[in-house]
Ligand SMILES: Nc1ncnc2c1ncn2[C@@H]1O[C@H](COP(=O)(O)OP(=O)(O)O)[C@@H](O)[C@H]1O
């Protein structure tokens with residue numbers, strides 16, 4: 001007797017994505033699946049098209065051609081908030097947070113909890129949920145009520161990733177999340193990214209840091225001047241090979 005189980009749909013599938021800005025082709029043709037509990041690194045030199053691709057998946061840009069599917073369903077994002085509503089969250093290098101606000105307000109930015117008939121801010125509720133989330137993900141901050149600007153860069157990036165985890169229903173995109181951080185802070189943020197994977201998220205991370213790619217990713221996809229060179233399991237490639245694919249120079 002056999003038990004038939006349906007294959008779960010891939011959280012994120014990109015098929016034949018192409019992007020032109022006027023006459024310039026920023027992305028030639030891009031195909032990628034990112035599975036649940038998988039980290040895929042997107043690498044390439046400056047101007048290769050990495051951020052453009054992240055912006056397409058997060059609804060900021062429309063692809064010129066091609067299709068995005070979430071959990072097996074083709075989607076068209078009207079804008080970034082539409083993509084967020086459909087479960088795609090993004091973390092940028094330049095921390096899209098509000099420094100003068102408390103941590104809990106940053107966690108709920110644009111999606112604040114309210115209470116009562118006139119909808120006053122439920123600060124207590126937001127602070128409580130924020131504290132639970134940072135505790136769960138082991139992000140050490142003085143308090144959910146601390147002002148964001150009093151935290152270190154690593155703590156702030158930790159908050160940005162907690163926010164993405166809280167709101168994402170499956171897909172987290174990270175565009176150079178550790179580019180502005182020191183070594184110790186980078187290590188903490190990498191731990192957090194691995195936790196996203198353990199929670200079953202589909203994670204796509206843009207990184208310049210090849211050691212980081214080999215430390216945390218399962219697969220790597222290489223873009224060179226808008227062309228997808230290859231997608232490989234990290235266990236099937238080497239540092240040198242990835243660098244050769246990025247630069248187009250075979251060493
Ligand atoms: N809004 C835009 N308008 C015109 N060209 C753009 C725009 N955004 C990106 N590009 C171009 O697309 C290419 C890829 O850029 P980008 O995705 O930012 O690269 P990366 O993130 O890999 O460094 C570059 O040639 C860049 O100049």
Ligand SMILES: [Mg+2]
Nearest residue numbers: 050051052175
């Ligand atoms: Mg970029």
